[in-house]
Amino acid sequence: MSEETDTRFEPDPERVALLREVADEIRDESSESKQLANVLYRTSDLYDPDEDTSPEEIVRNVKFILEVNERGGLDR
Numbered sequence: 001m002s003e004e005t006d007t008r009f010e011p012d013p014e015r016v017a018l019l020r021e022v023a024d025e026i027r028d029e030s031s032e033s034k035q036l037a038n039v040l041y042r043t044s045d046l047y048d049p050d051e052d053t054s055p056e057e058i059v060r061n062v063k064f065i066l067e068v069n070e071r072g073g074l075d076r
Contacts, residue, residue, distance in 0.1 A: 011049035019044035031069055038065050 019040050027037035042058050042065075045051040068074055 009046045009055070012047040013049070015047045016044045019047075035065060035069055 023037040023040035023044070026033050026040075028034075039062050042053075042061050045053045046055065046058065
């Protein structure tokens with residue numbers, strides 16, 4: 001990981017709070033809103049000092065979220 005990448009995702013509690021607040025506001029009963037809220041929440045982890053994640057891990061996680069939804073959920 002380059003130094004540039006490290007500085008772009010430095011801990012930023014205000015950004016974490018904003019992303020999570022938006023995620024909570026848009027989450028409702030529809031599958032799409034739940035998906036988007038999950039993506040925002042995972043993205044907020046980049047800026048959370050208590051989380052150890054990378055953009056690559058988040059992309060993999062988002063792909064998994066989308067694949068699960070495409071299959072109809074985890075129960076299938």
